[in-house]
Amino acid sequence: MIDVKKLWRKRRNAHLTQTLKYFSLMANSGLIVSLILLIIVGSIYYAKLLKALPENFPAVLILTVLFSFLLTKSAIRTLLKEGDLVFLLPVESGMKQYFSKSLSSAIASGSFITLFVFTLTWPIVQVFITDGWKMYVTFAFFLIAAKVFNLYVAWEERRLPYKSHQMNYKIMRFIVNFVYVYLLFNEAYVFLIAMFAIMYVLKNFVFGVFKKMHGYQWEMLLAEEQTLKMKGYRLVNYFTDVPALKQTVNKRPLLNMLGTFSFKKKNMMSALFMKTFIRSGDYLGLYIRLILIGFLFLYLIPAGWWQLAVVILFFQMLSLQLFTLYTQYRWNVIFNIYPIESNVKITAFMKWLRGLLLIQGLLYGVFYGLLTGDWLIALLMPAASLAYSLLRLPSMTKKHITLSS
Amino acid sequence: MKPILEVSDLTGGYLPNQPVIHNLNFSVKESEIVGLIGLNGAGKSTTIKHVLGLMEPMSGSSKILEQTFRDEPENYRSQFTYIPEMPILYEELTLWEHLELTAMAYGLEEQTFLTRVRPLLEEFRMDNKIKWFPNQFSKGMKQKVMILCALLVEPKLYIVDEPFVGLDPLGIQSFLEYMVTFKNSGAGILMSTHILSTAERYCDRFLIMHEGRLVLSGTLEELRERSGLTEATLDEIYLYVARGKVT
Numbered sequence: 291m292i293d294v295k296k297l298w299r300k301r302r303n304a305h306l307t308q309t310l311k312y313f314s315l316m317a318n319s320g321l322i323v324s325l326i327l328l329i330i331v332g333s334i335y336y337a338k339l340l341k342a343l344p345e346n347f348p349a350v351l352i353l354t355v356l357f358s359f360l361l362t363k364s365a366i367r368t369l370l371k372e373g374d375l376v377f378l379l380p381v382e383s384g385m386k387q388y389f390s391k392s393l394s395s396a397i398a399s400g401s402f403i404t405l406f407v408f409t410l411t412w413p414i415v416q417v418f419i420t421d422g423w424k425m426y427v428t429f430a431f432f433l434i435a436a437k438v439f440n441l442y443v444a445w446e447e448r449r450l451p452y453k454s455h456q457m458n459y460k461i462m463r464f465i466v467n468f469v470y471v472y473l474l475f476n477e478a479y480v481f482l483i484a485m486f487a488i489m490y491v492l493k494n495f496v497f498g499v500f501k502k503m504h505g506y507q508w509e510m511l512l513a514e515e516q517t518l519k520m521k522g523y524r525l526v527n528y529f530t531d532v533p534a535l536k537q538t539v540n541k542r543p544l545l546n547m548l549g550t551f552s553f554k555k556k557n558m559m560s561a562l563f564m565k566t567f568i569r570s571g572d573y574l575g576l577y578i579r580l581i582l583i584g585f586l587f588l589y590l591i592p593a594g595w596w597q598l599a600v601v602i603l604f605f606q607m608l609s610l611q612l613f614t615l616y617t618q619y620r621w622n623v624i625f626n627i628y629p630i631e632s633n634v635k636i637t638a639f640m641k642w643l644r645g646l647l648l649i650q651g652l653l654y655g656v657f658y659g660l661l662t663g664d665w666l667i668a669l670l671m672p673a674a675s676l677a678y679s680l681l682r683l684p685s686m687t688k689k690h691i692t693l694s695s
Numbered sequence: 696m697k698p699i700l701e702v703s704d705l706t707g708g709y710l711p712n713q714p715v716i717h718n719l720n721f722s723v724k725e726s727e728i729v730g731l732i733g734l735n736g737a738g739k740s741t742t743i744k745h746v747l748g749l750m751e752p753m754s755g756s757s758k759i760l761e762q763t764f765r766d767e768p769e770n771y772r773s774q775f776t777y778i779p780e781m782p783i784l785y786e787e788l789t790l791w792e793h794l795e796l797t798a799m800a801y802g803l804e805e806q807t808f809l810t811r812v813r814p815l816l817e818e819f820r821m822d823n824k825i826k827w828f829p830n831q832f833s834k835g836m837k838q839k840v841m842i843l844c845a846l847l848v849e850p851k852l853y854i855v856d857e858p859f860v861g862l863d864p865l866g867i868q869s870f871l872e873y874m875v876t877f878k879n880s881g882a883g884i885l886m887s888t889h890i891l892s893t894a895e896r897y898c899d900r901f902l903i904m905h906e907g908r909l910v911l912s913g914t915l916e917e918l919r920e921r922s923g924l925t926e927a928t929l930d931e932i933y934l935y936v937a938r939g940k941v942t
Contacts (some may be wrong), residue, residue, distance in 0.1 A: 539786050539828060553805035558796055562785070569787040622783050624844075627747050628800040629773035 292381055294388035301369040302395065309522075316529040331590075340413055349418035350475045353411060358468040360407060361436050362460060364444035366396040370515045375508055382505065389445070389506070397441050404437045405430055419475055432474050432482065436467060439489050446497040448511065449504040459497070466492070524572055538571045545574075559630065559638035566615055567646075573615055580608050581650055585657050593662045601654045601671050605647050605678045612643060613690040640687055644679035651675025696724040699774070699852045699883040700746065704755030707745050714753055715741045716907045723852065723883040728874060730894040731887040732929075733904035734937050739887045740780070742904070743856055746885070747777055759852060773801060775852035776845035780860070780887075782837035784829040790840055791825040797844040808847070815843050818869045834861040842866075846873055853877070855886040859893065871897055895929040903936050910936055 369392065370378075378385065408430055415421075415429070440463060447463075450456045466489065473481045523535045549565040551557040567573050584604045588597060616639050619625040628635075651672035659668030700723040708715035716738040723729045733739050744750045746757050748764030748771060756763050764771045784793065798808040816822040819839045829837060838861050845853060853874070859867050874884055874897065888894050894901070901918060903911040911918055911932070918932050919925050927935075 539830065541828070553795070553799060553808070555799055555802040558799035561799070562788075562796055565792060566785070566787045622785075623747070623749065623777070623779055624783055624841075626749060627772055627777055629769050629771075629802070630800060631769050 292378075292384070294381065294384050295391065298369070298388045298391040302391075305367075305369055312526045312532070316526060336413070340417055343417075347418060349414055350472070353414065353419075353475055354468060354471045356407075356411070357404075357433060357471045358464055360404065361433070361440050361467040361471070362464045364396075364400065364437075364440045365518055366392060366441065366445060366448070366514070367518055368392045368511050368515050370508075370512045372512065375512060379508065385506065393441065393445050397438055400437050400441055401434045404433050408433055415475075420477065429474065433471075436470055439493065440467065443493055443497040446500045448507060448514075449500040451504060451507055453510075539569050540571075542568055542574075545569075555630075556638075558628075559635055560642050563615065563639060563642045567612075567642075570615070573612065576611055577608065577646065577650075580604055580611075581653055584650070584654055588654065588658050589661065593658075593664060593667075595667065597658060597667060598670055598674055601651065602674055602678055604654070605650065605675055606682075608647065608650060609643060609683060609686060610690075612646070613687070616691050636687060636691055639691070640679070640683055643683065643687075644676075647675045647679045647683075648672060651678075696726060698722040698724050699760060700885065701758045701761075702742075702746065702755070703758075705742070705745055705752050705757055706754045707741065707750055707752045709741075709750075711753075714907070716745070716904075718755065719909050721902050721909060721912060723885050725881050725883055726878050727899040728878055728884040728886060728897055730898035730901045731885060731904065732889075732891070732894065732901055732933060737904040738907040739904055740856065741907075743777075743854060743885075743887065746854060747775075748772060773850070775850050775854055776801075776848045778838075778841050778845045778853070778855045778858050780856040782834070782841045784832075784837055784840060786829050789826050789828055790821060790832075790843075793840055793844055794847055798847060801848045801850075803848065811847055811849070812843075815846055818873075819843060819866060835863055835866065838862050839866060842870055846877075849877065849882075851882055853882060853884045853886075855884065855888075857888055858886070859888065859890050867893075891929045891933055901929065903933060905936055905939070 368389065412426060415425075443463065444460075447456055447459045450459070466485070470482070470485050470489075473485060520535065520538065523532045526532050527535055545568040549561060549568055551561040551564070567577075581604075584601065587600050587604075591597065591600060616636075651674060654675075655668040655671035658671060659665045662668075702719050702721050705719040706714045706717055719742060721729070731739050731742065741750070745752055748757075748768065759771055759774045762771050788796065794812055795808070798805075798812075803811075813822070816825065819842070821836070821839055821843065824832075824836070829840075832840065838858070842858065845855075855874075858870060862870065871893070874886075878884060886894070886898065895915065900914050901912060902909055903918070911921055913921065915929060918929070919927055922932050922935055924932055924935060
């Protein structure tokens with residue numbers, strides 16, 4: 291018989307070690323500096339925003355919606371692996387202890403996140419709702435209590451065999467949470483106690499029943515674990531390369547036009563890169579985000595020639611992130627044996643990347659021109675992207691693609 | 696018959712001075728199906744990788760229509776298609792796009808592509824799934840996508856690695872029928888498999904590998920003669936070889 295508690299401990303430790311390792315890699319890549327910068331800039335704007343908010347700002351409603359989502363979400367890391375579907379299935383009855391461990395750790399991290407978000411919103415609460423450390427403690431207590439309740443019942447909810455049924459109960463939890471948080475921020479404690487009674491009934495007589503009716507939904511639990519893991523990896527991937535990152539695919543049918551090329555051999559690679567770009571996980575989102583962050587920098591930093599250096603930095607960031615689109619084909623035999631020479635493939639990739647860089651440069655130029663009226667520098671931005679893609683990109687590509695394949 | 700694939704004195708492996716395959720000599724001629732047979736780890740996949748031009752030989756050569764991969768990489772590779780043992784698909788591409796991009800990569804005309812693709816899709820009962828993405832496919836369907844891509848190109852040479860695993864019986868039958876048709880119109884086929892009864896029925900010649908060497912080759916008659924097992928089936932000869940009785 292496997293000691294499932296030991297198994298959980300082993301997996302949790304491995305998970306923590308991995309997280310720490312990735313964190314140190316992220317720190318090396320300048321995360322700390324950017325975090326500090328973000329906190330300073332963020333807090334300045336937060337303070338400004340608070341002052342600028344009108345008297346009748348619907349703080350209670352907005353916070354209620356925010357916390358209702360946060361409380362309903364209830365992600366649970368089970369640390370399951372694909373092999374478990376084969377190897378742990380026989381010990382299903384013994385898995386109770388394993389899952390109760392994963393639930394406890396979800397409660398710990400969930401409570402922490404709730405407290406963290408509440409602390410972030412505390413200045414809003416102070417201005418619009420109430421003040422004083424006693425209130426802080428009271429609100430935090432009630433929010434964490436709700437989080438614990440949600441995680442408990444959300445775990446039972448995961449026993450339901452159909453996603454649509456799970457969704458129905460999730461909606462029900464959202465409504466309960468909404469009422470609960472709304473009452474809390476209106477400091478209606480008597481009603482809150484009544485809510486506790488309702489939640490008790492729900493926990494024992496609605497969600498509690500699932501345990502008797504259904505077993506664990508192994509495949510769904512595994513799928514959820516994979517999704518959460520990939521989310522974490524994607525976050526890390528902004529700072530450092532994560533080889534284990536599997537891209538998820540979104541169909542995005544509206545963008546199909548962009549990936550359509552005329553039926554010629556020379557277009558094959560461009561078609562492949564473009565189709566991958568518009569559908570694969572986060573490349574497109576990354577591109578849009580980089581452009582928007584670029585706008586933000588152009589807006590925040592005083593206008594001048596140095597803005598050209600800023601946009602070149604963003605060209606560099608985009609190129610670095612998009613090289614993985616090519617290297618993900620490294621182990622694909624079919625990709626490797628096409629009757630297309632490898633330097634032709636790489637040239638096609640650079641040409642495709644140049645197109646994206648030019649669009650990026652053009653957008654920066656237009657934004658800068660409209661912002662400052664200095665169209666000379668604005669015009670130099672797309673020119674810089676062209677120069678970058680002709681002068682710098684080839685040697686970078688050589689370094690990142692040729693050497694890695 | 697003209698040889699399409701000619702492997703001579705091929706030695707190769709993954710670490711210097713540690714060859715995995717030794718002095719292989721064989722050929723695949725026009726209009727023949729050659730079965731590549733051996734235990735797990737006998738060196739079949741390594742041999743195939745050398746033929747594909749994914750590994751460089753330590754000595755000897757693999758030539759397709761008299762050319763090595765080093766001479767003319769693009770030309771060498773446009774002469775064959777490959778069906779891998781494990782289907783490898785682009786997660787971001789639909790079935791139709793897989794077919795289209797393969798046709799483009801191998802330089803087919805659009806009209807040729809369109810006339811070939813419909814009957815293939817119908818034969819393998821995939822014609823109602825052309826908009827599907829790989830994550831919606833079962834293992835067998837993924838294998839079908841690989842097969843469709845390879846058959847679509849109609850090259851001189853097919854390199855097929857264990858095509859039957861995961862494929863439904865109708866799929867296997869359709870695949871074999873296509874192989875026979877292409878063989879009769881002049882193509883050569885190198886097929887690695889463990890399904891010996893099928894190999895016995897469809898292959899014209901056999902290459903039996905053991906521990907990185909070619910220990911027996913020829914038609915079934917020739918194999919019987921050389922192993923001294925008259926009347927034996929391919930299964931029996933293969934087991935005999937696999938137990939190390941032939942050196």
